[in-house]
Amino acid sequence: GAVVSQHPSRVICKSGTSVKIECRSLDFQATTMFWYRQFPKKSLMLMATSNEGSKATYEQGVEKDKFLINHASLTLSTLTVTSAHPEDSSFYICSARGKNYGYTFGSGTRLTVV
Amino acid sequence: DQQVKQNSPSLSVQEGRISILNCDYTNSMFDYFLWYKKYPAEGPTFLISISSIKDKNEDGRFTVFLNKSAKHLSLHIVPSQPGDSAVYFCAASAGTGAQKLVFGQGTRLTINP
Numbered sequence: 001g002a003v004v005s006q007h008p009s010r011v012i013c014k015s016g017t018s019v020k021i022e023c024r025s026l027d028f029q030a031t032t033m034f035w036y037r038q039f040p041k042k043s044l045m046l047m048a049t050s051n052e053g054s055k056a057t058y059e060q061g062v063e064k065d066k067f068l069i070n071h072a073s074l075t076l077s078t079l080t081v082t083s084a085h086p087e088d089s090s091f092y093i094c095s096a097r098g099k100n101y102g103y104t105f106g107s108g109t110r111l112t113v114v
Numbered sequence: 115d116q117q118v119k120q121n122s123p124s125l126s127v128q129e130g131r132i133s134i135l136n137c138d139y140t141n142s143m144f145d146y147f148l149w150y151k152k153y154p155a156e157g158p159t160f161l162i163s164i165s166s167i168k169d170k171n172e173d174g175r176f177t178v179f180l181n182k183s184a185k186h187l188s189l190h191i192v193p194s195q196p197g198d199s200a201v202y203f204c205a206a207s208a209g210t211g212a213q214k215l216v217f218g219q220g221t222r223l224t225i226n227p
Contacts (some may be wrong), residue, residue, distance in 0.1 A: 004157075006157070009155075034214060034215070041123075042219065043217045043218045043219045043220060044158070044203065045217075046214050046215070048218070049214055091155070093143070093157050093158070095157075096221060102160065102163070103148070103160070103215060103222075104160070105150075105157035105158045105159070105160075106157050107156055107157045108155060108156060108157045110155060112206070
């Protein structure tokens, strides 16, 4: 079956630094990647959608300069949280979709900004 | 504007009995619905889906029912097992292609031995 690998699973960083999260589709070409954020005991909120080789489309209220998304290849997308602050602490999840492949989620990244 | 709603934050069911999780939606453009199971600190795992052209889809112990006129879908798990204890999310999308999923708030299912 389709597998999406997301790294790191946990990261702790200092306030003001940047953190990069990677999402890889291991056995299929992900033409579209989705990045979600989940607050404790809340739903998954879509942050942005990216298609390979194109700029990401951000949801309303999501700062594109703070959450940089790159989808440079059909198997890799990255989310960089720039100048992280404690309020950015959250659980971030990627999802990939390709031709003949449905929505497959990564295992998530727990970001803690101290 | 919560387009997909799961009004029960939690549900407790005895092992062996049927678990019924409910989901309502407001956007009539939604035509594809999915159920995901999620453990803490993990990504969602796909369970079952249904297209709007159907009203029922079954896969082993899992059955999803869709009532388009009521804009309501439900997930039935029978018989319920302790390993089914998790948070269940329903999600919906509109149109063809790689459309974004809109998730409900989730329902925490606990199966009691």
